[in-house]
Amino acid sequence: MMTLLEVAGLSVIYHTDEGTVYALDKIDLAVGKGEIVSVVGESGSGKSTLANTVIKLLPPYAKVTEGRVLFEGKDILSLSEEDMRSIRGNRISMIFQEPNIALNPLFKIKEFMTDVYLAHHPEASREEALSRSLEMLREARVPTPEDVLERYPHELSGGMKQRVLIATSLLNSPDLLIADEPTSALDVSVQAQIISLLKRLQREKNMSVIFITHDLAVAAQIADRIVVMYAGHVLEEGSVDEVFQKPLHPYTEMLMKSVPKIGAEKIESPPGSIPDLRRRIEQCPFMDRCPKAFGKCREKPPLIALGDRKVACWLYNEG
Amino acid sequence: MSEIILEVENLRKYFPIKTGFKQVRYLKAVDNVSFTLARGETLGVIGESGSGKTTLGKTVIRLYKPTGGKILFNGEDIAPLPRKALKKYRKKMQIVYQDPYSSLNPRMRIRDIIGRPMKIHGLASTREEITSRVKQLLEEVGLPSEVMHRFPHELSGGQRQRIAIARALATEPELIVLDEPTSALDVSIQAQILNLLKEIQRKRNTAYIFISHDIAVVSYMSDRIAVMYMGVFVETGPTREVIGEPMHPYTKMLISVVPEPDPTKKIRVTEDLGEPQLPIDPPPICRFHDRCKYKLPVCDEKAPPKIPIGESGRTVACWLYGKGKTVERN
Ligand SMILES: Nc1ncnc2c1ncn2[C@@H]1O[C@H](COP(=O)(O)OP(=O)(O)OP(=O)(O)O)[C@@H](O)[C@H]1O
Ligand SMILES: Nc1ncnc2c1ncn2[C@@H]1O[C@H](COP(=O)(O)OP(=O)(O)OP(=O)(O)O)[C@@H](O)[C@H]1O
Ligand SMILES: [Mg+2]
Ligand SMILES: [Mg+2]
Numbered sequence: 121m122m123t124l125l126e127v128a129g130l131s132v133i134y135h136t137d138e139g140t141v142y143a144l145d146k147i148d149l150a151v152g153k154g155e156i157v158s159v160v161g162e163s164g165s166g167k168s169t170l171a172n173t174v175i176k177l178l179p180p181y182a183k184v185t186e187g188r189v190l191f192e193g194k195d196i197l198s199l200s201e202e203d204m205r206s207i208r209g210n211r212i213s214m215i216f217q218e219p220n221i222a223l224n225p226l227f228k229i230k231e232f233m234t235d236v237y238l239a240h241h242p243e244a245s246r247e248e249a250l251s252r253s254l255e256m257l258r259e260a261r262v263p264t265p266e267d268v269l270e271r272y273p274h275e276l277s278g279g280m281k282q283r284v285l286i287a288t289s290l291l292n293s294p295d296l297l298i299a300d301e302p303t304s305a306l307d308v309s310v311q312a313q314i315i316s317l318l319k320r321l322q323r324e325k326n327m328s329v330i331f332i333t334h335d336l337a338v339a340a341q342i343a344d345r346i347v348v349m350y351a352g353h354v355l356e357e358g359s360v361d362e363v364f365q366k367p368l369h370p371y372t373e374m375l376m377k378s379v380p381k382i383g384a385e386k387i388e389s390p391p392g393s394i395p396d397l398r399r400r401i402e403q404c405p406f407m408d409r410c411p412k413a414f415g416k417c418r419e420k421p422p423l424i425a426l427g428d429r430k431v432a433c434w435l436y437n438e439g
Numbered sequence: 440m441s442e443i444i445l446e447v448e449n450l451r452k453y454f455p456i457k458t459g460f461k462q463v464r465y466l467k468a469v470d471n472v473s474f475t476l477a478r479g480e481t482l483g484v485i486g487e488s489g490s491g492k493t494t495l496g497k498t499v500i501r502l503y504k505p506t507g508g509k510i511l512f513n514g515e516d517i518a519p520l521p522r523k524a525l526k527k528y529r530k531k532m533q534i535v536y537q538d539p540y541s542s543l544n545p546r547m548r549i550r551d552i553i554g555r556p557m558k559i560h561g562l563a564s565t566r567e568e569i570t571s572r573v574k575q576l577l578e579e580v581g582l583p584s585e586v587m588h589r590f591p592h593e594l595s596g597g598q599r600q601r602i603a604i605a606r607a608l609a610t611e612p613e614l615i616v617l618d619e620p621t622s623a624l625d626v627s628i629q630a631q632i633l634n635l636l637k638e639i640q641r642k643r644n645t646a647y648i649f650i651s652h653d654i655a656v657v658s659y660m661s662d663r664i665a666v667m668y669m670g671v672f673v674e675t676g677p678t679r680e681v682i683g684e685p686m687h688p689y690t691k692m693l694i695s696v697v698p699e700p701d702p703t704k705k706i707r708v709t710e711d712l713g714e715p716q717l718p719i720d721p722p723p724i725c726r727f728h729d730r731c732k733y734k735l736p737v738c739d740e741k742a743p744p745k746i747p748i749g750e751s752g753r754t755v756a757c758w759l760y761g762k763g764k765t766v767e768r769n
Contacts, residue, residue: 162625163596263711277714278488307487307652309712312696316708334625337655337698341705360702378630379700380659382682387659389630393595 121152124296124328125174130187132169132178142400143169145352146187148423148430151296154326156319158343158360160333162375164394165349167332171300173197174330175214176204191296210240213289217301219281223273229284230269233257237291252291260287260317279310286317293325300332315342336379340364348372351395351405358429368431371406404433444613444646445476445499450508450518452491452498456719467718468494470670471508473745478613479644483661483678485654485693487715490667492650496616499648500532501525512614530560530610537619539599543591549602550587553577556609576605581635597628601635608639618650633660654697658682663752666690669718669726672745676753686748686755689727725757733759 132144144166151157159167172178174189176196189196191212196204208214216222224232233256234249241249250269257265260283273281282302289297299318303311319342322329331342339346339360346363348356348371356369367373377388392409395401404410404417416434423432452469468491476482484492497503499510501517510518517528536542543552553576554569556562563569574584580601591599600620607615617636621629633656640647649660657664658678665675666687674687685691696706713730725731728738735758743758 162627261711279714308654308696308698309487309692310714312698312706312708313712315698315706335698336626337700340700340702341698343702364700364702375626376700378627380630380633380653380655381700382655382658382694382697383679384655384659387630387633389634390627391631393597393628394625 121155123150124153124155124192125149125151125330126188126190127170127174128188128190130170130173130189131185132166132173133183133185134179135181135183139398141397143182143352143397144173145401147349147352147354149347149354149357151328151330153295153328154322156322156329156331156342156344158331158333158339158346159349160336160339160346160375161349162334162394164351164397166352167334167349168300169352170349171214171298171330171332175208175212175298176201177208177214206240209236209289209294210292211294212296212298213292213294214298214300215282215285215289215302217304219278219285220273222285223281225273227272228269229253229271229273229276232273233269233284233288233291236288240292253287256287256290257284259290259321260284261313262287279306279314282306282310282314283317286314286321290321290325294327296328296330298330298332301334302331303338304333304335311338318342336375348375351401352397353401353405353432354423354430355406355433356429356431357423362429368426368429368436369406369433370410370412370435374409441477441479443475444478444513445474446509446511447475447499448473448509448511450495450498450510451506452494452503453506464720467670467721469498470718472667472670472672473508474665474672474675476614476646476648478646479640480663481640481647481649481661483657483664484648484650484667485652485657485664486667487652487693489669489715489717491670491718492652492667493618495667496534496618496648496650500534500614500616501528502534530556530562531612532614532616533607533610533612534616534618535600535603535607535620537622539596539603539623540591542603543599543606545591547590548587549573549577549589549591549594552591552602553606553609556606560610562610572609573605576608579608579639580605581631595628596624597631600624600632604632604635604639608643611643612645614646614648616648616650619652620649621656622651622653629656636660654682654694666693669715669721671726671756672754673727673757674753674755676748676755677751680751680753686753686760687727687757688731688733688759692730735759737761 127149130147134141161167233253237249237252254265262268262283303314333339343360346360350371356372374390380387407413407417421432421434423430424437450472453465453467456464456466458464486492498505505518509516550573553573563572577584582601621632651657661678664678664681665672668689674690685694723742725738725743737758743756745754745756746760747754
């Protein structure tokens with residue numbers, strides 16, 4: 121599979137009033153053409169920071185301190201904002217958890233969608249933009265798309281807004297779609313429909329998707345490959361089947377055991393909570409909560425390859 | 440049979456809706472809901488956003504005035520009571536909300552947050568007494584007693600939710616409504632809180648109404664489950680039966696779309712599943728009729744009765760099971 125996106129050794133910090141936050145620490149990630157990669161992690165693990173870095177939407181007080189982001193081999197981080205604008209919303213699209221932030225309440229859906237199309241197709245007419253919008257709403261299986269085009273955002277349900285945003289993100293046939301918790305605020309029935317939709321679009325258009333979620337069950341449903349993040353680090357990566365069948369990292373294992381399953385009698389509740397990111401982590405980030413920790417863990421384990429999987433844990437690394 | 444603490448009969452909560460015209464319309468957020476709850480038991484309420492779960496929880500413990508129906512709490516009907524008369528019941532019924540960030544007063548220290556309800560209800564009076572009970576409660580919810588002196592913003596989400604639970608426990612309630620108590624928390628923290636709630640229930644024999652849209656969480660926590668849709672209970676029964684063998688078409692649909700953390704069990708959605716409407720003066724027929732793929736002609740005519748199934752206290756409100764009809768389950 122051809123690599124579309126490659127993130128290598130990426131570190132990002134935020135300068136805040138309360139000091140420096142070490143949000144990403146030497147992250148590696150690769151996304152192949154036509155592949156769905158799910159980035160899974162608990163709150164604060166750095167998932168959104170990763171997405172925002174790839175699409176260059178970090179706030180000004182954030183800083184990439186090291187690493188590269190290569191899109192089709194080109195270093196995105198060194199692009200000017202002007203060059204990035206021709207990629208963002210065009211070659212790489214993004215959808216967020218909260219559809220209301222993306223949609224402008226003052227504009228009808230048709231105005232919103234045609235503007236997005238025209239921004240990257242200045243030669244096109246309004247009519248062309250409108251028919252393209254309609255086509256994409258149909259692709260996204262939005263019921264009564266003609267009617268939806270005439271509506272304002274507040275006249276649509278949350279699930280419908282999210283489908284409109286997916287349709288919008290497809291207008292310019294992106295090669296990569298980054299979805300940051302797109303279903304976390306939605307009901308399960310809507311979530312299931314959106315997952316099916318994204319999978320179908322990925323198949324039919326050979327689009328690559330980075331699907332960010334805190335929900336392991338959702339990742340299991342949608343992903344070809346999953347990347348497990350914790351406290352700004354990638355702890356494990358592998359095909360979804362292998363990782364769920366046999367998690368390697370004790371953190372992944374713990375995460376899986378703490379998900380309540382239908383019909384389960386008991387769930388494990390690991391002690392402790394995630395470390396404070398206001399100081400740089402020098403040991404294994406999971407060490408303090410890890411039942412298998414030993415002396416060596418005071419040194420940070422690198423992410424190493426084990427066949428076609430990767431894990432950052434001394435249990436698998438003779439060092 | 441354990442002792443019944445709560446009997447709710449045909450409970451209704453309607454919100455008047457302002458329209459441009461003079462005529463008043465009602466959003467029937469809770470409509471003719473009935474159930475019973477025993478000491479030490481958990482009733483789980485599942486349903487999608489807007490189905491009326493929170494309104495039900497708040498009405499049952501009389502934070503809302505019901506539009507109609509009965510709420511027998513230890514045999515006494517508290518539904519018609521005026522505000523003043525409710526005080527002696529308040530301490531027996533508590534609620535824990537989803538959002539640990541906004542449910543705790545940011546200007547109060549933890550000691551006062553937990554101690555206040557004790558004072559209000561006259562359960563402890565001296566400073567020492569309150570402090571020592573606060574310590575006990577903190578220990579019970581797994582927090583060190585030093586957090587007493589802190590403010591809510593100095594605690595993590597999971598710690599704040601422990602505080603909200605400790606505050607609810609402060610008045611020795613017999614019933615606690617848990618409204619999405621872990622929905623804002625990470626899975627590993629959620630697991631801690633769920634297990635804590637189970638342990639508290641075992642020790643204190645408290646009855647819970649556990650509300651969540653997360654079906655796996657509810658089924659882990661509950662003895663029995665009620666499935667709510669547009670203000671009504673469409674199906675109730677023992678957890679294992681409702682989840683394992685859903686009968687109402689809505690429950691079937693809902694359970695079929697719950698993702699499992701197992702890539703070998705993928706959900707497949709091929710058709711449009713539709714979305715619920717707002718229950719504003721809904722016609723007196725099944726509220727799921729427009730989304731139901733098993734619809735019968737009668738479903739457009741009359742509301743289905745609550746049909747008892749078997750001996751386990753299970754009920755389903757659906758014409759498919761009416762008049763001795765048997766239908767293949769699944
Ligand atoms: N704009 C910001 N300013 C300051 N700190 C930030 C900002 N965004 C994120 N952070 C911090 O960076 C770390 C990573 O946050 P990030 O939002 O990337 O995590 P996440 O995995 O997306 O979490 P969630 O699941 O809660 O969305 C956290 O410690 C967070 O507090
Ligand atoms: N105070 C109120 N005034 C008017 N309508 C209300 C009020 N509270 C709730 N509603 C309406 O009643 C219905 C039920 O709302 P409720 O909050 O009980 O649902 P819920 O099942 O708890 O949803 P969620 O899962 O989103 O929390 C909704 O249509 C809601 O808009
Ligand atoms: Mg995020
Ligand atoms: Mg609610």
